[in-house]
Amino acid sequence: MLVYALKRLGVAGLVALTVSFLSFSLIYVSGDPAFALAGETATEADIENIRRVYGFDRPIVVQYLDWLGSALTGDFGHSNYLNTDVASVIFDRLPVTMTLGACALAFALALAIPLGVLAAMRPNTLLDRFALTVAVIGQAMPSFWFALIMIFWLGITWRLLPITGTASWLNFIMPSVALGYYITPAVMRLTRAGMMEVLSSDYIRTARAKGLKPVRVLFKHALRNAIIPVVALSAVQFGFMLGGSIVIETIFAINGLGFLAWESIQRGDLPMMQAIVLVLACFYIVLTFVADLLNAFLDPRIRVS
Amino acid sequence: MAQGDTILEVKNLTVDIPVPGGMLHAVQGLNFSVSRGETLCIVGESGCGKSLTSLALMDLLPKKAIRKADRLTLEGEDLLSLLESRMADIRGNSMGMIFQEPMTSLNPAYTIGDQMEEILLRHRRVSRREARERAIYLLEKVGITAAASRLGQYPHQLSGGLRQRVMIAMMLMCGPKLIIADEPTTALDVTIQAQILLLLAELQKEFEMGLILITHDLGVVARVADRVVVMYAGEIVEEGAATHVFERPTHPYTQGLLECIPVPGKTKRGAHLGSIPGIVPSLVGDLRGCHFAERCRYAMPECRQGHIALRAGLEDDHAYRCVLEPDVTMAHARERGVA
Amino acid sequence: MADTTASTSTAPSADSVLAPSPGALMRRRMFGHYGFMFGTAALLAILLIALFAPLIAPHDPLGQDLARKLIPPIWHDDPKATWVYPLGTDMFGRDYLSRLIYGARISLLIGFAAMVISGVIGTALGVAAGYFGGRVDMVVNFIITTRLSMPVVLVALAVVSLIGNSLWVVIWVLGLLIWDRFAVVMRSSTQQVRGLDYVAAAQALGCSTTRVVLSEIMPNIVNNLIVVATVEMAHAIILEAALSFLGLGVQPPEPSWGLMISEGKGLMFFEPWLIGIPGTALFVLILSINLLGDGIRDVTAPENRN
Numbered sequence: 017m018l019v020y021a022l023k024r025l026g027v028a029g030l031v032a033l034t035v036s037f038l039s040f041s042l043i044y045v046s047g048d049p050a051f052a053l054a055g056e057t058a059t060e061a062d063i064e065n066i067r068r069v070y071g072f073d074r075p076i077v078v079q080y081l082d083w084l085g086s087a088l089t090g091d092f093g094h095s096n097y098l099n100t101d102v103a104s105v106i107f108d109r110l111p112v113t114m115t116l117g118a119c120a121l122a123f124a125l126a127l128a129i130p131l132g133v134l135a136a137m138r139p140n141t142l143l144d145r146f147a148l149t150v151a152v153i154g155q156a157m158p159s160f161w162f163a164l165i166m167i168f169w170l171g172i173t174w175r176l177l178p179i180t181g182t183a184s185w186l187n188f189i190m191p192s193v194a195l196g197y198y199i200t201p202a203v204m205r206l207t208r209a210g211m212m213e214v215l216s217s218d219y220i221r222t223a224r225a226k227g228l229k230p231v232r233v234l235f236k237h238a239l240r241n242a243i244i245p246v247v248a249l250s251a252v253q254f255g256f257m258l259g260g261s262i263v264i265e266t267i268f269a270i271n272g273l274g275f276l277a278w279e280s281i282q283r284g285d286l287p288m289m290q291a292i293v294l295v296l297a298c299f300y301i302v303l304t305f306v307a308d309l310l311n312a313f314l315d316p317r318i319r320v321s
Numbered sequence: 322m323a324q325g326d327t328i329l330e331v332k333n334l335t336v337d338i339p340v341p342g343g344m345l346h347a348v349q350g351l352n353f354s355v356s357r358g359e360t361l362c363i364v365g366e367s368g369c370g371k372s373l374t375s376l377a378l379m380d381l382l383p384k385k386a387i388r389k390a391d392r393l394t395l396e397g398e399d400l401l402s403l404l405e406s407r408m409a410d411i412r413g414n415s416m417g418m419i420f421q422e423p424m425t426s427l428n429p430a431y432t433i434g435d436q437m438e439e440i441l442l443r444h445r446r447v448s449r450r451e452a453r454e455r456a457i458y459l460l461e462k463v464g465i466t467a468a469a470s471r472l473g474q475y476p477h478q479l480s481g482g483l484r485q486r487v488m489i490a491m492m493l494m495c496g497p498k499l500i501i502a503d504e505p506t507t508a509l510d511v512t513i514q515a516q517i518l519l520l521l522a523e524l525q526k527e528f529e530m531g532l533i534l535i536t537h538d539l540g541v542v543a544r545v546a547d548r549v550v551v552m553y554a555g556e557i558v559e560e561g562a563a564t565h566v567f568e569r570p571t572h573p574y575t576q577g578l579l580e581c582i583p584v585p586g587k588t589k590r591g592a593h594l595g596s597i598p599g600i601v602p603s604l605v606g607d608l609r610g611c612h613f614a615e616r617c618r619y620a621m622p623e624c625r626q627g628h629i630a631l632r633a634g635l636e637d638d639h640a641y642r643c644v645l646e647p648d649v650t651m652a653h654a655r656e657r658g659v660a
Numbered sequence: 661m662a663d664t665t666a667s668t669s670t671a672p673s674a675d676s677v678l679a680p681s682p683g684a685l686m687r688r689r690m691f692g693h694y695g696f697m698f699g700t701a702a703l704l705a706i707l708l709i710a711l712f713a714p715l716i717a718p719h720d721p722l723g724q725d726l727a728r729k730l731i732p733p734i735w736h737d738d739p740k741a742t743w744v745y746p747l748g749t750d751m752f753g754r755d756y757l758s759r760l761i762y763g764a765r766i767s768l769l770i771g772f773a774a775m776v777i778s779g780v781i782g783t784a785l786g787v788a789a790g791y792f793g794g795r796v797d798m799v800v801n802f803i804i805t806t807r808l809s810m811p812v813v814l815v816a817l818a819v820v821s822l823i824g825n826s827l828w829v830v831i832w833v834l835g836l837l838i839w840d841r842f843a844v845v846m847r848s849s850t851q852q853v854r855g856l857d858y859v860a861a862a863q864a865l866g867c868s869t870t871r872v873v874l875s876e877i878m879p880n881i882v883n884n885l886i887v888v889a890t891v892e893m894a895h896a897i898i899l900e901a902a903l904s905f906l907g908l909g910v911q912p913p914e915p916s917w918g919l920m921i922s923e924g925k926g927l928m929f930f931e932p933w934l935i936g937i938p939g940t941a942l943f944v945l946i947l948s949i950n951l952l953g954d955g956i957r958d959v960t961a962p963e964n965r966n
Contacts, residue, residue, distance in 0.1 A: 045822045156947035161939040218425040226440045227412035259811025297809045316475040
């Protein structure tokens with residue numbers, strides 16, 4: 017188990033390194049960053065100046081290593097627009113996005129897992145078809161449109177929920193639903209498939225032959241095995257949601273990392289953009305690593321060998 | 322309850338399964354009983370309905386299957402009209418079952434100890450410690466060494482033979498009166514098979530249980546059976562005391578089965594081993610006559626009509642289902658070299 | 661020891677001789693599968709509408725006329741509503757029906773093109789990884805994991821904002837970002853097929869690698885490929901809509917459905933059709949693509965259905 021963990025850690029580290037390089041190279045996507053910074057009316061001399069001041073005249077590898085070195089010590093550079101260092105802004109806004117992501121995940125799991133279990137217990141019945149219909153419809157609705165519809169009905173027409181900001185927990189309801197429902201179909205299908213497979217397995221037949229009560233068979237024996245891939249998927253999906261929250265945060269004016277990313281993109285605040293991509297990617301990498309570990313931990317066949 | 326008392330009584334057990342073409346009569350009108358200390362072997366080829374019979378007894382049939390019987394009692398208690406909750410009280414308690422695939426019959430997520438203690442804790446008011454002690458006792462009884470440390474192991478850490486022993490020990494936790502073993506040794510190595518069978522026989526004697534052993538292997542039957550039931554296409558075609566059925570096979574199908582076994586001393590060198598040509602008939606829809614008629618070399622027009630009932634053989638405790646007289650079929654048996 | 665199972669021989673039953681051919685079976689499954697039929701029909705309809713847009717659209721989708729702005733659709737109980745503009749007009753007086761029709765072109769074009777680009781990349785990577793295994797597999801896996809770690813929407817937005825947003829920039833950015841599922845699925849499909857005997861036979865005959873891949877492996881993974889293609893096309897369409905919604909996709913005055921939603925959201929309380937109509941169109945398009953994909957999977961390999 018330890019060897020397994022170390023191997024995965026090694027891979028994760030390499031991936032993180034690669035991603036860091038890709039995030040760094042964002043600055044060169046538009047061509048010469050010195051041009052971008054200098055503006056349209058700049059002269060050759062101005063541009064040269066900027067190059068020297070920001071260090072763009074150094075070889076790219078050196079620039080990357082310099083940036084990476086600072087990043088590892090928590091210094092992501094200075095934001096051109098907010099007049100403060102990037103790191104503090106990011107870590108200021110990060111908790112909001114994490115809260116949003118966690119709520120969205122909780123919503124998705126609370127909806128998807130019971131539906132998946134029920135559908136698996138009664139395959140090809142009305143309930144099953146209902147669950148699959150919910151899944152199909154959920155996958156077809158763009159999240160921003162769903163968010164707008166919710167705002168229209170719940171926020172404006174019936175005035176049940178607040179539509180902007182993060183004043184109270186009520187503010188998180190609609191955004192969480194808008195963000196979370198998109199992964200509900202995948203989780204539900206996986207739960208359903210896993211449960212169906214487990215319910216028809218030999219050890220469930222043994223559990224029934226032992227005379228165990230149905231609830232016990234369902235939870236202790238069936239769900240315990242079927243949920244393993246779902247746990248791993250959830251960890252990964254949490255990572256997706258952290259990265260995909262940009263649209264939802266923008267609509268609901270939630271001051272999280274996504275909204276910050278949006279603002280930085282609009283302003284062309286490159287250091288901020290690079291840092292956000294890197295931070296989100298690293299979160300995702302950590303989450304996949306955690307998912308792998310969870311997978312191994314929950315399955316004694318991997319954990320004890 | 323004394324030795325020889327009837328534990329299980331089955332009268333006219335049928336299992337029907339709705340299929341696209343109609344109704345599949347998987348098991349038709351089975352009658353048998355099992356007494357304390359007795360081993361009943363149900364023999365037949367794949368698809369003859371023997372596994373379904375065992376599931377029917379435990380009420381573990383697939384949802385679509387329809388079980389009917391005139392009488393199905395365990396220690397006098399009628400199992401047919403029971404609520405599912407009461408049936409669940411009986412399963413694993415007075416009646417236990419051992420399955421064919423030891424590799425997949427235990428839950429990979431929990432330890433052996435947990436799964437064994439669980440069944441006792443479900444049916445009895447005992448403490449965890451008492452359950453643990455009984456688990457150790459039974460593991461040792463089934464021949465597993467270092468029982469205490471085995472309790473903490475997971476199924477994947479044990480071999481197939483060991484897992485099957487654990488299954489047996491687990492089903493004995495509540496001291497059942499009847500054990501149904503559905504092909505318990507089919508998935509194991511030949512050398513292990515003998516050990517497991519011997520183990521079952523010993524345990525049965527010691528705990529004075531009834532044992533229903535389901536198998537397609539005649540060698541197994543010869544070794545352990547007190548009584549034998551031969552099934553074909555959902556029906557009993559021959560039944561009786563084991564020695565009677567083996568030494569004087571009266572039904573053409575049983576004779577065919579025995580022809581397939583080479584017997585040192587009897588079978589001539591270079592002789593062809595018997596085989597039964599043809600395939601099992603479809604059991605969907607209206608069924609008429611003898612199911613074996615298609616493949617029987619002695620078949621006559623009257624074999625395909627009406628319903629053929631079981632009739633007495635040449636001796637007590639020996640019945641068979643055929644239109645032919647017993648002395649006629651015994652002559653066949655002698656011709657074929659199986660009697 | 662005697663085994664009763666060894667003693668029977670098999671004769672062909674009437675059933676196996678009279679069974680329907682695989683083609684007939686598939687056709688039967690196809691027409692009986694409601695999802696598949698609906699998805700195909702809807703998608704075909706949208707495709708035709710998009711193709712014949714210049715002939716069908718009643719007005720110029722870009723033609724503004726502030727005198728006729730914000731006319732509600734005909735199902736509204738409003739004196740302004742008229743059959744001349746059946747789906748109403750937007751804040752610039754542009755006919756919504758025409759914009760909807762031309763918007764279909766944009767969604768379909770971007771969805772299809774991005775799907776093809778990502779399909780080529782992902783399939784090439786996946787098949788290579790599945791076929792050659794070993795180091796190639798390791799490298800491809802690493803590339804896939806790296807790509808999966810990058811937040812797609814964010815990177816797409818960033819790149820588009822830096823390069824400039826034309827239609828083809830959006831297509832290429834999306835295409836270069838969403839190939840991961842192609843790679844993963846094609847890799848596992850190839851691995852499954854690779855171990856089969858007819859591949860070994862082809863190799864033993866001395867067929868070149870290209871030939872083995874193209875003639876033995878590809879035909880057997882095409883089913884999965886098509887299913888993933890539908891998923892990713894839907895994915896690309898949603899992403900483009902999101903990008904356009906945020907203002908970094910298709911630029912005004914082009915009638916991208918995502919953009920139409922964005923333009924309408926400020927007015928949605930009083931003029932809800934501005935977001936309702938394009939949103940529903942997106943929903944129907946994506947739904948039909950998904951149903952089509954599910955249907956193909958069910959029809960060609962029902963055993964894979966979950």
